[in-house]
Ligand SMILES: Nc1ncnc2c1ncn2[C@@H]1O[C@H](COP(=O)(O)OP(=O)(O)OP(=O)(O)O)[C@@H](O)[C@H]1O
């Protein structure tokens with residue numbers, strides 16, 4: 007299943023979960039080298055596609071207003087997802103690493119063909135069913151500094167999304 | 179869709195990334211110096227975002243924050259479906275003549291829970307800054323324990339330890355509850371009792387300050 011949402015009048019965000027990817031080191035090199043345009047996230051840190059959408063929308067807005075902290079929309083998404091102000095750490099934390107088996111792939115483009123093009127480089131199981139994410143809730147709570155009292159009044163997604171949106175003004 | 183045009187902001191209902199949302203757009207105040215105006219507006223937006231997140235961390239329900247656009251002076255947040263303000267709920271109950279007197283009984287338990295939340299807020303040093311009954315939303319059956327209580331409108335909030343500012347928060351709410359609805363004075367004691375129980379370390383000093391603020395308020399009324 008592919009998740010998609012409009013980020014503005016021209017750009018759409020596409021997100022898909024890939025399982026048992028066999029060539030992560032290879033695609034990771036291609037992304038870093040610029041031969042494929044996408045960002046690949048660690049599935050364990052993603053609660054819901056909305057989390058990525060909020061980070062991506064913020065990246066698009068920062069790009070329009072020339073306020074990006076990083077060099078590209080895709081690194082900006084990774085940076086926005088993290089609460090850290092340290093770019094390198096954010097990219098390492100939320101970006102896929104060579105030892106991961108599963109991957110969340112995000113593409114910003116005009117249509118789904120752009121996603122298909124990117125996906126053609128991955129050797130993995132066929133995307134199946136409705137499953138979009140494989141969150142590790144305790145890891146997510148640790149990463150976003152969410153404690154027990156908060157989970158009584160807010161969904162995990164609500165807590166995470168609010169922190170991403172307010173990152174520039176809040177330190178917890 | 180425009181929901182409300184306040185003194186500071188327009189409130190719209192819209193959609194953000196497919197989710198029903200509230201857009202709070204703070205408008206330009208022409209009588210203010212443009213730079214000062216833009217600075218103040220940004221500060222309020224930042225204060226609102228900070229408080230929304232810090233309240234959650236302290237165990238107080240607030241709308242989910244979706245996005246901020248400082249250039250457009252907008253905050254995008256979760257639209258709370260089927261919400262009524264505390265103000266609407268109290269005045270419905272007070273004005274409802276069809277029912278017998280006992281009908282107001284449900285207000286007590288709600289105020290008690292509100293007292294707990296304000297205690298949490300203040301023990302985390304979050305000053306609301308405009309704690310009126312229009313800025314507390316209720317969702318669900320008023321007589322049920324599952325009733326949800328959501329705090330909104332944090333544009334005047336600050337992070338402060340000041341017992342005085344906390345006392346003013348309580349005073350503002352007390353005036354809003356008692357004067358606007360002609361409820362008995364002791365209704366507010368329900369809030370204060372729950373507040374003190376939740377905020378063990380600092381509440382006695384805040385309650386002293388509340389007394390000071392009250393007497394200043396009365397003097398002001400007498401002087402006219
Ligand atoms: N997230 C929300 N979900 C549902 N309704 C909301 C939400 N936020 C605000 N409202 C409604 O809109 C009204 C006004 O919102 P709010 O208090 O934030 O703005 P305001 O009072 O105009 O701001 P200010 O005090 O700065 O003038 C609320 O009393 C409530 O009825």
Ligand SMILES: [Mg+2]
Pocket residue numbers: 312313331
């Ligand atoms: Mg208000």
